[in-house]
Amino acid sequence: MHQTFDAALGINLLHANQAGANHNREHFDEWGITCLNIMSSPGAGKTALLEKTLATLSDELKIAVIEGDMTTELDADRLRQYNVPVIAINTGRSCHLDSKMVAGGLHQFVHNYNPEEFDLVLVENVGNLVCPAEFEVGEHGKVALLSVTEGEDKPLKYPVMFQEADCLLITKLDLAPYVDVNIDQIIANVRQMNPTVTIIPVSAKTGEGLDQWFDWVRQCQRSQSQSLSLQLPHTHTHTHTHTHPAILEQV
């Protein structure tokens, strides 16, 4: 009597986000921009790190920031004093940036600046240890921050972000003596699931370790732009001719 049928779909839930991320990455590539996605729990020191990074690197690299502050312009305002474009994305109540939000930010960016002049886009994700790693935004590299005050066990409890990271910064190193933290244990825990990640302990306050971080960024930017120039010899100028899926245009 009651007949049921079955339809096999086999579709990834994050398919739409992934497609949008690939689209963003194509734009970065055609502009010759390296994009880094900076992720951590709330307050681990993303904005403080960006401030130091802009202060040092904005002389040698042309940098723009996409700021995923949850609801305010506070972080964006802290960064604007370094005279780099800061595109603030109001993520509303979303707990992560997704590729559609970043596409919206990029549209704002190209309306106001010539993207071809830029080398590096730093994306400050929403403070959240759980899901930003699952939502690619078009980045070429993922940077995770873990502050010494968060405890050695966090990489084990929230493994996805640490497993996906290309660079892990152990932040607020100046506070380590006060909080009974075993940094070697943090490193060992992360290495269990990500043996190749670059791990750099840093303090935005004292400056310790920052030179190593700057070198990592330089190296990442250099190898990314080299691999691009291998792929696309600069024999033609590329204009943006493809049409955007509606989902990206409406932002």
Place this chain on the structure above:
Amino acid sequence: MHETDMTRALLNTISDWWDAQPDRPVIEKVHLIVGQFTCVEPVSLQFAFEVQTRDTFLQGAELVIQETPLIAYCHACQQEYRPEYGLQYACPTCHAPMEDIRSGRELKIDRIEYSPQPATR
């Protein structure tokens, strides 16, 4: 929180499928596969699905979530092992890092069960 996003992605996909069916069938069950090594919490997803399908064509449809365990493969030992989520990810035998995840990263709409629209009178 992002279970809302996940559910929206799920509803969009199902709605595309449904719109493409000539007879707009009644969807009874939606089967998902959710890996343990993802950021999705099945209980929250169930809840979001219930809330977000109210008063839609999916009202009353059941969400069936099959969870897949985290399984890794150790190349040194040439065997699969089950990391203890939250505690230990390295190979329990040789302590090599977890590099090759064989199961646990899935976030997939597997299939839909449906029945024909009941004849109206």
